[in-house]
Amino acid sequence: MKITQGTFSFLPDLTDQEITAQIQYALDQGWAISVEYTDDPHPRNCYWEMWGNPMFDLPDAAGAVQEVRDARKAHPQTYIRVNAFDATRGFETTRLSFIVNRPSNEPGFGLVRQEGAGRNIRYTIESYAAKSPEGRRYE
Amino acid sequence: MSDSASSATGDSVDLNALLADSQVRSVLDELDRELIGLKAVKSRVSEIAALLLIDRARKQVGLAGAPPSLHMSFTGNPGTGKTTVALRMAQILHRLGYVRKGHLVSVTRDDLVGQYIGHTAPKTKEVLKKAMGGVLFIDEAYYLYRPENERDYGQEAIEILLQVMENQRDDLVVILAGYRERMDTFFKSNPGLSSRIAHHLEFPDYGPDELQQIAQTMLAQMQYRLSSSGAQALREYIPLRMAQPHFANARSVRNALDRARLRQAKRLFAQSDKPLTREDLMTIEAEDLRASRVFG
Numbered sequence: 558m559k560i561t562q563g564t565f566s567f568l569p570d571l572t573d574q575e576i577t578a579q580i581q582y583a584l585d586q587g588w589a590i591s592v593e594y595t596d597d598p599h600p601r602n603c604y605w606e607m608w609g610n611p612m613f614d615l616p617d618a619a620g621a622v623q624e625v626r627d628a629r630k631a632h633p634q635t636y637i638r639v640n641a642f643d644a645t646r647g648f649e650t651t652r653l654s655f656i657v658n659r660p661s662n663e664p665g666f667g668l669v670r671q672e673g674a675g676r677n678i679r680y681t682i683e684s685y686a687a688k689s690p691e692g693r694r695y696e
Numbered sequence: 697m698s699d700s701a702s703s704a705t706g707d708s709v710d711l712n713a714l715l716a717d718s719q720v721r722s723v724l725d726e727l728d729r730e731l732i733g734l735k736a737v738k739s740r741v742s743e744i745a746a747l748l749l750i751d752r753a754r755k756q757v758g759l760a761g762a763p764p765s766l767h768m769s770f771t772g773n774p775g776t777g778k779t780t781v782a783l784r785m786a787q788i789l790h791r792l793g794y795v796r797k798g799h800l801v802s803v804t805r806d807d808l809v810g811q812y813i814g815h816t817a818p819k820t821k822e823v824l825k826k827a828m829g830g831v832l833f834i835d836e837a838y839y840l841y842r843p844e845n846e847r848d849y850g851q852e853a854i855e856i857l858l859q860v861m862e863n864q865r866d867d868l869v870v871i872l873a874g875y876r877e878r879m880d881t882f883f884k885s886n887p888g889l890s891s892r893i894a895h896h897l898e899f900p901d902y903g904p905d906e907l908q909q910i911a912q913t914m915l916a917q918m919q920y921r922l923s924s925s926g927a928q929a930l931r932e933y934i935p936l937r938m939a940q941p942h943f944a945n946a947r948s949v950r951n952a953l954d955r956a957r958l959r960q961a962k963r964l965f966a967q968s969d970k971p972l973t974r975e976d977l978m979t980i981e982a983e984d985l986r987a988s989r990v991f992g
Contacts, residue, residue, distance in 0.1 A: 609818075616797045617829025619867040624825075 558665030560598050563638060563654040576625065576639070576657055581618040583641035583653050589613045590621045592628050594637045596694045598663065598684050611642065625657055634660045634695035660686075660695035709753040718752075720745050720791045727784050731777055732913065733906040737897050741785065744895070748792040763866055765894045766794065769837075769883070770873040772899025775945030778873045779833065781899075785871070786831040795869060797829035805839040808853040816849040820856045828867045837872035838882035854886060861892050902945050904934045911949050915980070920957065925982035936990040952988065959984040 565571060571579065580590055590612045593605035608628040612621055621639070628637050637658035640651050664685035671679045686694040715721060724742055731738070747764060754761060766789065770778040783800050790798025807823055810816040824832065834840070842848040861870050872893065874882070883890035902910065911930055915921055922930060937948055960980050964972060 612822075612825060615825055615828070616799055617867070619796075619828035619864065620825025623828075623864070 558663055560600075560636070560659065560663055561656070562600060563656055565655045570659070571655065571657065573622070577618050577622050579653070579655065580621045580639065580641075584615055584618060584621070586641075586643070586652070587645075588641040588643045588652055590615065591640045591642065592621070592624050592637065593640060594628055594632050594635045594658075596635045596660075596691060597687055598636060599682075599687065605636075605638065608637070629658050633658075636660070662695065707757050709756050711749065711753060714749055714753055714756075718749065718791050718793075720749070720788055723784060723788050723791060727781075730913065731780065731784075732909045733902055734777060734781070734899065737777075737781060737899060740895065740897055741781070741788065745788055745792060748789070748794055752793065763794070765865055765892070767861055767870045767893045768872070768895040768897060769879060769893050770871060770897050770899060771876040771879045773875060773901055773945060775947030775949075776899035776901065777946060778899055779835070781897075782831065782833045782871050782873070785869075789831065789869060795830055799827075799830035800833055801827040801830060802833040802835060804835050805850065808834070808840065808857075809849045813849075816852045817856060820853045824856070824860050824868070828864070831869045831871060833871045833873065836874045838874050838878040841882055841885055843885060854889060858888055858892065904931075904938065907934050907938075907946070907949050910946050911953060914950060914953055918953075918957075919978065920953075920980055921978055923979050923981050926980050926985060929982040929985040933985055933988060933990060940990060952985075953980075955988065956980050956984040959987050 561567070565579075583590060591610075592608040594608055595602060595605040597604075608631075609624060612624070615621060625637065625639060635658070636656060638654055638656045641653035643650060643652040666682040666684050669681050669683050671681070673679055724745060727738060727741065744766065751761065751764065768785070770782065772778055779802065782802075786795070786798050786800040789795045801823065803823055808816070808820045810819045840850040840854055842850055857870065860868070870893075872879070872889075876898070883893075908927075908931060911934075912922070933952065934949070937943060937952065942948075957980070963981070963984060964976060
C-alpha cells in the first residue's frame with residue numbers, strides 16, 4: 558500500500574529533477590528547507606526525526622538536494638520528506654511538505670476493533686510495519 | 697533554451713549571436729575599464745570566457761564533452777585586486793551559464809574550521825551549501841593547513857572541500873586566494889588540491905603609473921577630482937608610499953585618498969567664512985595630500 562501525504566500526495570513519486578525544481582521554488586520564495594525521516598508510517602505521526610539542521614539562506618537547491626541524497630543513503634528503508642518553512646509574519650508555518658523517499662515494501666494498515674462498554678465498537682488503524690521495534694520495521 | 701534556435705541552424709553556430717545574448721562582452725569591457733593593469737589576468741579571464749562560449753556552441757551542435765573544471769587560485773600581494781576579479785568572475789560565469797546563480801560567497805579559515813572535534817564538517821558543509829550555484833572565494837586559503845599542529849581541524853575542511861570540488865563541479869566554482877609564497881607552500885603540502893585547480897592566476901604588483909590611474913578612477917567613483925597641483929602631489933606621494941613598509945597596492949592608495957578627503961573637509965571648515973562652490977567640494981588640493989606623513 559503506497560502511503561501518501563503532503564503537498565503532492567495525489568501525484569506519482571517525484572523524480573530527482575522534480576524534487577530539485579520544487580526545492581528551488583521554495584528557496585526562491587525565501588522559505589527554509591529541512592529534511593526529516595521516520596519509520597513510523599502512521600498518518601498522525603508528527604514526530605519525524607530531523608536530518609541535520611534546517612537550511613536557511615540558500616540561494617541554490619543543489620545543497621539541499623545533496624542532503625536529500627545523503628539522507629537516502631543513510632536511511633534507504635524509511636520515509637523521508639522535505640519541508641519548506643515560511644517565516645513571514647502571519648504565516649510562520651510549513652508551506653510545502655512532500656515525501657521524497659519510501660521503503661521498498663509498504664505492508665499497509667490493519668483495522669483494529671476494540672469492544673467497549675455496552676458492546677460499543679471503537680475502530681482504529683495500526684500499521685503492520687510498526688509492530689516490530691523501531692529501526693527494524695522495513696528490513 | 698529558447699534562444700538556441702536563433703543562433704544554431706542545423707550544424708552551424710553563429711558565435712557572434714551567442715556572444716551577444718550571453719552579454720558577457722559588457723562584463724569583460726567593464727573589467728577592462730575598471731581594472732587598471734593586470735594584463736595577464738584579464739587575458740586569462742577572456743580565455744575562460746571564450747572556452748565557455750565554445751563549449752556552449754559545441755553543445756548546440758550536439759558535441760558531447762564534460763564541462764571544464766574551473767576551480768582557480770589567485771595569488772598576489774595584498775591590494776592587487778583578487779577579490780574584485782573574483783566578483784567579476786562570478787558574474788561572467790553566471791552570464792555564460794556555467795554557474796546557476798552567480799553569487800560570491802567569501803570566506804576565511806574561521807568560517808570553515810570548527811573549534812572542537814565534529815564541529816568542522818557541518819560548518820564547512822553549511823558554507824558549501826550556501827555557495828552552491830555560485831562561486832566560493834576562500835581568502836588566505838593557506839591558513840587552512842597548519843603543518844605545525846597535526847591535529848588541526850583544517851585538514852578535515854580541506855578533505856570535504858576536495859570531495860565537493862571533484863564531485864559537484866557543475867554546482868560550484870572554488871577560488872583559493874592568498875599571498876604568493878605561502879600559497880606555493882600550501883599547494884606543495886596539498887598536492888591533491890593543487891591538481892584539482894586548473895587555473896593559477898597571478899596578480900602582479902602595480903607600478904606607480906598604474907596606481908596613479910587607479911587613484912583617478914577611485915576618485916571619479918567617489919565624485920571627487922584632483923586639482924592639477926594635487927595630481928602632481930599624488931604622483932610624488934605614490935613612490936614614497938611604495939617605499940614604506942606594509943604597502944598594500946591599491947588598498948594603500950584608497951586609504952591615502954580617504955585621509956586626503958578627511959583633510960579636505962578640515963580645510964574647507966577652516967575657510968568657512970566664504971560660501972563653498974560645487975567645485976570646492978569636489979576638488980582635492982595638493983596641500984591635502986602633502987600633509988601626509990610620508991612627505992615628512
